[in-house]
Amino acid sequence: MKFDLIFIGGGVGSSYGAINLIKKLNQVNNKQQINIAIIDKNIKNIPGGVPYSKNLSSNGFFNNPCRLSPKEFISWTLKKKNKLLLVKFLQKQNNYSIKSWLINNKEKFLKSKNLHQIEEIYFPRIFLNFWLEDIFINILKIKKKKIKVHFFEGEALNVIQDNENFQVRFKETLRNYQLINKGFKFKRKKSTLKNKLYTKKLFISLGLPGPHNPFAKNINDKFFMYDLYEQGGIEKLKKLILLKLKKKNKITIHFLGAKAGFLECLPELKNLILNKKKAINIIATSQKAETLNPASFSKNAGKYKLIYLNNKNLKKINNGKDLFRSIIKEFNYAKKNNFYIYDAWTKILKKGIMADVLRNFSSKDLREYNRFYHNKIRNITRFTYPFTVDSKNELQKLGKIKMIKGKIKKLIKKGGIFLTKTLITHGKVNKEITTKSDIIISVTGPNKFKNLLEQNSLYNSMNICGKNCVNKFGYIINKKFQMESNLNIYVVSFNASGYNNKRETIVKAVINNSTIASNDLSKGLIT
Secondary structure, eight states, X not given: OEEEXXXXXOSHXXXXXXXXXXXXXXTSXXXXXXXXXXXXXXXXXXXXXXXXXXXXXXXXXXXSOXXXXXXXXXXXXXXXXXXXXXXXXXXXXXXXXXXXXXXXXXXXXXXXXXXXHHTTOOOBTHHHHHHHHHHHHHHHHHOOTTEEEEEEEOOEEEEEEETTEEEEEESSOEEEEEEETTTTEEEEEEEEEOSEEEEXXXXXXXXXXXXXXXXXXXXXXXXXXXXXXXXXXXXXXXXXXXXXXXXXXXXEEEEEOOSHHHHHHHHHHHIIIIISOOOEEEEEEESSOOOOEEXXXXXXXXXXXXXXXXXXXXXXXXXXXXXXXXXXXXXXHHHHTTOOHHHHHHHHHHTTHHHHHHTTOOHHHHHHIIIIIHHHHHHHSOEEOHHHHHHHHHHHHTTOEEEEESEXXXXXXXXXXXXXXXXXXXXXXXXXXXXXXSEEEEOOOBOOHHHHXXXXXXXXXXXXXXXXXXXXXXXXXXXXXXXXXXXXXXXXXXXXXXXXXXXXXXXXXXXXXXXXXXXXXXXXXOO
8 A cells, every 4th residue: 555654653753743744734725635644563652652642651740840841732731621631530540649749739730821830840741642632633623535544553664765665564464443533542444454555755753762671681571571661661560569569578679770760660669668568679770870860949049040051152152062061061050059950951941042052053063963962961951850759769768779880781580589680890899799689670771773773673774765874863864854865754753863952851852843844744745
């Protein structure tokens, strides 16, 4: 079957890209039929993807407050009928974090009339899914008859370019679905397609790659969660914990990694340990043994004024090195003057400093920034929902969490127990230790792009189509999010180098990128 455009990945990027594309196509008098396909390996991932779907992530939270979220999304949540819908959903959840959120934020949220009143609230991630469902249904209701949208479930294996068309091959026979507007549900169609489709253009928005687990490749065990989010998140982990506690009085949970995934689990684990009196100990091993910083303000945050990144100095910053150094100086100034670095970073984001500075960069300097300095800036500007960090600090004070700084060398299971061998370095002295645990959760961070090119057939085939135009962070794209060496492929999310070079929230960046890409695509599809 041949399409004009195929969206690979059914999450936020593809869903919003499709919504905006249909909106644009509705505005013109197109003479020919346009066939669009949206494909995900799990149909339930449409439209929110793994991080925002009801299927897998109904109880997680954004890492950023409302003021940093897309304005269109926040405006939608402020409508009375939507607020009631969202709160009603949350009240049905049997989750400590959600219940705590309702206690602290329900009344304020329901009474809110503008962004200012809720700007520092951290929304549950599921809110985004409800928004996408609503605007998706609304655009499909008014789309022109000549615009056909098809939904498929299937895992893309590779892409082969044949003259002006792409052949997309899938792992198995594709399953065709019809979207039922009421409740945003999919109904399986009787018809099936072969394991290949053809298209003129591709829109790629794959989710964050799962963790790289070379030390556990031979372990196939339900108590080893090799990908926390895709395997069901904290709700799945809680089920595993209760299952283990039926056989043992006391268990140990070992997190491989100590960043976002680790922190997201801790409020629920704190509830099990302190309120439910479950005998649980926690280990977290990572190379730095550091978690993300809480997005907390100092008492005088409102008085902070930018010194090194003020309007006077911005025009002097025209490369990544200067920008990185200026941010470091700003943070050091903040700390020396009894402010938090989050005070300074918030001021930078509110004033749109990153976008202003990047306009000064030449194409060469922007490419160098995307290749190197963007990641250095990202590493010092990662903050998260304070509620999760507070849970970590409380459990650590009670001796329930042990942080290990080291490199994991081996992981095996013996006699129902996981044995993790870790290399710890103190100066010139190396020491190997072995830790025992009942449950393992890998939250080591996404697999590196280099590994994906070598190990994943889809990434590798896209690289061939793009004539090896990549760096270590992703495919090199132009300002319209087209591959520089193949303008018929659009890449808008994690797979694109510099996809979020302004250091916005991931959701905001992906939505902005999808808008730019779909605007350009709409011009190419009109006949």
